[in-house]
Amino acid sequence: MTEAFGKGHHLHLIDGSAFIFRAYHALPPLTRRSDGLPIGAVAGFCNMLWKYIQDGTGPDQPTHAAVIFDHSSKTFRNDIYPLYKANRPPPPEDLRPQFPLTREATRAYNISCIETEGFEADDIIAALSCKARDAGGRVTIISSDKDLMQLVGGGVEMMDPIKGKQIGPDEVFEKFGVKPDRVVDVQALAGDSVDNVPGAPGIGIKTAAQLIQEYGDLESLLERASEIKQPKRRQTLIDHAEQIRISKRLVELDCDTPLDFGLDTLEVREPDPEALLEFLTRMEFRTLTNRVAERFGTAAPVITDAPAAASDAAPAAAELPPIDRSGYVVIRDEASLAEWLAEISEKGIVAIDTETTGLDEMRADLVGVSLCTGPGRAAYLPLGHVGEGISGDLFGGPALAEGQMAAERALAMLKPVLEDEATLKIGQNIKYDCKILARLGIRMASVEDTMLMSYSLNAGSHNHGMDELAELYLGHKCVPIKDLIGSGKSQINFAQVPIDKAAEYAAEDAEVTWRLWHRFRPELSREHVATSYELLERPMINVLAQMEMTGIRVDVGHLQRMSSAFAQKMAALEEEIHALAGGSFNVGSPKQLGEILFDRMGLQGGKQGKTGAYSTSAEVLEDLAAEGHDLPARVLDWRGISKLKSTYTDALPLHVNPETGRVHTSYSIAGAQTGRLASTDPNLQNIPVRTDEGRRIREAFIAGPGMRIVSLDYSQIELRILAHVAQIPALKQAFRDGIDIHAMTASQMFGVPVEGMDPMIRRRAKAINFGVIYGISGFGLARNLRIPRAEAQAFIDTYFERFPEIRAYMDRTIAEAKQDGHVRTLFGRRINTPGINQNGPAAGGAKRAAINAPIQGAAADIIRRAMARMPAAIAHLPVGMLLQVHDELVFEAEEGAVDDLIRIAREVMEGAAEPAIKLDVPLIVDAGQGANWAEAH
């Protein structure tokens, strides 16, 4: 047991945020050589920490130390005064991804890393200082922040890390003209433009100090304000007494800020050379790595400039012993959980996995939590397992199995660690776990996701499910979930799995996740995808979790009425179809329909597909209908209605959550190869819009009482990206001039004026424009436009003649894919193209995919960037972001906030490419609003 903090001990408190900003501004904008990740502030921060550790020798060295950070969210001071720090600009874009890295750096140096939601670093420093002073110890605050000077005295002093100057009561007096205990009074009067503390107008530090010296303290001054001789000053103090009192509350630091740890846990520890060198190497700090290695007498790891070959990377993971489940622990009591949590806090990193009763995060209940802190070091915390063979308790609910902690208690213990920004939580598809825990009141902070890491590295090569990743990268076969819960009809839920069996499975998942993280993390920078992971993938976790939990309101009655109408229409159509066919058959069976059409009725339209079955696709049926056949025309009608009914009007009401009364889709971040999201359960990205009948389904997506649905979508975003990446002067100019892009294309191709253009000509040009994005082919265009293939090919030839840059872009992209095995978007997203060097027909598909990926992918990147920035931009409005449909964002807003929302969201969306990329064409966002999605679109 460590000794309690007290007399003879010396606590150093480092103001982490000040370190970061100082490092950021003091250094040029350094980037990591391998991938361009901005890293200057982290480098400066690490150098300062290292210097601090090296200097920490001699009689004045600390026995205890901690680095304290500001938590990113708002603090209680915003409740006192909403404008507090309101005029402070947001941190620079290239600094933001560095914040979590400075926490990692602190842990790598084995120094305690502290931050608390709702409090500023200054408050925590105050509380620790008071506690340490009261315990009889000494405190040195490493900072030059004047706001901390009120703490000086009684064994607490400050140290300016840059000037190397001690700050004691005398220096504080020099600065404020009063002793430390009256500093807050002076600050309350003088105000602070940087923090937007109002103070008293026209009174600065000099006057404030003079007044406080004269009247003793602020309250006496305000009470006796009428005695002040100078009339203007007197009036100011009388008029602004309340504002001054508020200012005092803003600047005053509170010794009673809650701390959930003891001072003794801050005892100074030697860095673990291995962990520290791993971090520094990963950051590619060459000089510092060598210096640290020298100090520990170990060989400095080599930092290469070139990405390591895949074969070089494999042995690192192979060095670990195979996964051994025998050492897994089941946590059944508080003491055991407390030990694990202490270990996690100390390591600052844990792999976590939640087990639940189902796959729907909005309905499933938590059954258990598994944790892993290292190879073979994993535990399972069962919380909701039901007893074997017990049908239920007196109240009809299933009885809990024995040997489990009370869930409420366990969650209360987990909460501070999971919410601690200084402890990294690694998950596989951690959005799922975030949502489950959020419903239990835990907002996880500092999360990483191995699924998204794999997606950044391997999109296009394979999928990113855990079992697949474990086999590919760890050579490990996971226990299939089927082995525990079965499948099909006899499937049970996870709560019914015996705890011991569940523990092995769950803890293994956590260990696999832990191992995958260690495998992928260094690879991200080696493969130059760390930036796309940090800026395009990781931010989606919280943004989407919030959107999914918000959900969208659906008018079930409207859908049910549509379903009934559809059922009647279908029955009538079925009768008609059977009469035309001369007998009854299943209209929904393509096989039966094909036989009726082509065998019995003898229509033309041969076989297709590997199975030899007739194709009865809309394309085929439309051709037959055009020849004058009624039956296929009626079948098309029937199919249209059947689709709307089964997929939408019947299915959507089943997805309404009984607790929220809303529909909560789930977005897969790593589902599509190009960076697009995919929406499932239900898919809200394919709600009909192209036909009037289908569009009525959108009327069922409604706003809450007093609210409106607001929709903003990018206009022609993919063509704009094409104009930029392929550098097509005519296209760029057209977008800059805001003219009709398809008409312009037609005009250029066919030599006709834009004014009074034949709609048919414009339609053809539009089809070609889209075709280009898809990797155009004569066959495809011919089919799309229903024109002869030769004609389509002639169009394409003309198009390439008029816009030769397009061909050059296509050739360039394919060459890049062939050479590198991947293509990249403007924003650095990497999409692998494994099939590109194949021969034969398959190569065509791979080429088209390679051409399309950078365009579709860049559009996906842009809307992701907008989504990542949106929550902060609209935080002050009574609005919520609900849906993303590739180029569209759907919101719900209080009526009075609609205009503000449109203005702000449009600004965020139109500026989303910047500052990373300055596009040569403007991005334009169209907006609409209404009582429902149909009106808003």
Add this chain to the structure above:
DNA sequence: GTACTCACG
């Protein structure tokens, strides 16, 4: 479980 069809961008 696979094939077909069709809704979206």
Add this chain to the structure above:
DNA sequence: GACGTACGTGAGTACG
């Protein structure tokens, strides 16, 4: 000269 083909998704239904 032939091969096949527009890019990216998810879900419902039939059928083996």
